[in-house]
Amino acid sequence: MSLPPRSTTYQPNTLQPSTKLPRVGTTIFSVMSQLAVEHGAVNLGQGFPDFDVPARLIDALHRAMRDGSNQYAPMTGIPALREAIAAKTERCYGHRPDADAEITVTSGASEAIFDAVHAVVHAGDEVIVLDPCYDCYVPAIELAGGRAVHVPLGLAGDDSQSFAPDWALIRAAITPRTRMLMVNTPHNPSGAMFTAADIAELTALLRGTDIVLLSDEVYEHIVFDGARHESVLRHPELRERAYVISSFGKTYHCTGWKVGYCVAPPALSAEFRKVHQYNTFCTFTPAQAAFAEMIQAEPEHYEQLGAFYQPRRDRFREQLLGTRLQPLPVPGGYFQLVDYSAVSDLDDAAFCRWLTVEHGVVAIPLSPFYGAPPPGQRLARLCFAKNEATLDAAIERLEKL
Numbered sequence: 001m002s003l004p005p006r007s008t009t010y011q012p013n014t015l016q017p018s019t020k021l022p023r024v025g026t027t028i029f030s031v032m033s034q035l036a037v038e039h040g041a042v043n044l045g046q047g048f049p050d051f052d053v054p055a056r057l058i059d060a061l062h063r064a065m066r067d068g069s070n071q072y073a074p075m076t077g078i079p080a081l082r083e084a085i086a087a088k089t090e091r092c093y094g095h096r097p098d099a100d101a102e103i104t105v106t107s108g109a110s111e112a113i114f115d116a117v118h119a120v121v122h123a124g125d126e127v128i129v130l131d132p133c134y135d136c137y138v139p140a141i142e143l144a145g146g147r148a149v150h151v152p153l154g155l156a157g158d159d160s161q162s163f164a165p166d167w168a169l170i171r172a173a174i175t176p177r178t179r180m181l182m183v184n185t186p187h188n189p190s191g192a193m194f195t196a197a198d199i200a201e202l203t204a205l206l207r208g209t210d211i212v213l214l215s216d217e218v219y220e221h222i223v224f225d226g227a228r229h230e231s232v233l234r235h236p237e238l239r240e241r242a243y244v245i246s247s248f249g250k251t252y253h254c255t256g257w258k259v260g261y262c263v264a265p266p267a268l269s270a271e272f273r274k275v276h277q278y279n280t281f282c283t284f285t286p287a288q289a290a291f292a293e294m295i296q297a298e299p300e301h302y303e304q305l306g307a308f309y310q311p312r313r314d315r316f317r318e319q320l321l322g323t324r325l326q327p328l329p330v331p332g333g334y335f336q337l338v339d340y341s342a343v344s345d346l347d348d349a350a351f352c353r354w355l356t357v358e359h360g361v362v363a364i365p366l367s368p369f370y371g372a373p374p375p376g377q378r379l380a381r382l383c384f385a386k387n388e389a390t391l392d393a394a395i396e397r398l399e400k401l
């Protein structure tokens with residue numbers, strides 16, 4: 001066999017890789033944030049707080065850098081942080097995971113989700129996701145060669161059933177190929193939270209199967225009205241089969257630091273770490289030292305996070321009542337869904353673009369969170385993790401709708 005003749009002159013590269021993610025474009029969060037910049041719009045789209053990171057955390061980060069915590073951290077996370085996470089978990093949920101065998105620090109919850117999926121999903125496996133779901137779930141499943149099986153959460157209404165899991169539908173979606181079920185409470189985008197009854201249903205559903213549970217709990221501390229966050233870590237039978245994932249970005253107002261973690265039993269953690277060690281290997285060392293200090297020194301920060309956000313939520317909802325957008329209930333998280341059907345017949349993507357360009361407020365459409373969006377749903381997501389001035393500026397514009 002002869003090789004093709006070698007070209008002696010440079011030819012521009014025309015290589016076109018065949019895409020592994022044909023349905024994926026730029027995430028809706030980047031698209032809308034870019035549009036916000038172009039149109040000088042108030043950005044209530046992407047979920048990031050615009051208030052300060054706790055002073056102690058910033059000081060601890062500086063100190064860690066000055067004191068030389070600048071080289072690779074241990075692959076699983078620095079011991080002080082894993083111990084702090086173990087103690088915090090016990091304080092919050094009455095169960096202390098083993099810091100060495102069961103806790104892994106990651107570069108954000110996104111990395112943890114990717115690692116967990118790749119640790120257990122084989123080609124041809126099915127993973128059940130509950131729509132609407134956070135947009136990094138399905139690409140992770142598909143890159144692992146798996147298939148996402150979409151089960152809708154309850155339809156939006158202004159009652160407590162909004163976005164509640166339908167356990168009969170979920171049960172019907174299970175097949176011998178089901179490898180994983182992904183859940184998210186408090187839920188992005190709706191704020192819906194699992195109840196104790198949901199946990200009982202989930203436990204019964206998984207009992208006797210070999211399905212792995214991935215529980216995305218990044219908003220674990222942002223819960224309202226005295227509700228209890230039903231962490232999977234509270235429930236022995238569930239946590240034995242679960243990757244439980246959280247994010248310091250959400251808890252400490254520093255989404256840009258991208259530090260999160262995963263708690264899972266030793267065998268699941270061992271597989272998780274095989275992916276993590278060749279994905280990022282380790283996470284920004286000085287931030288790990290800073291979080292270790294912060295978690296221990298100021299537990300009231302995470303314990304009072306719901307109380308910190310609740311007045312913001314209430315004020316924003318009150319203000320929305322003066323607009324033609326109808327706010328849905330927000331049990332947890334920092335997103336407010338609004339029904340815009342009194343304002344427009346546009347589909348949600350077109351509506352959010354129109355709202356940004358014509359009215360200077362960025363919202364996120366819900367359709368990108370679905371495999372197949374429910375026809376005629378007129379909902380958009382607004383983030384209220386913002387200063388009063390930002391929210392007031394948005395409301396002033398929304399009142400004109």
Ligand SMILES: Cc1ncc(COP(=O)(O)O)c(C=O)c1O
Pocket residue numbers: 047107108109110111134184187188216218246247248249250255258259260
């Ligand atoms: C439900 C959910 N899971 C995961 C993430 C990703 O978290 P991180 O920024 O720590 O990667 C987010 C971020 O918005 C989220 O809303």
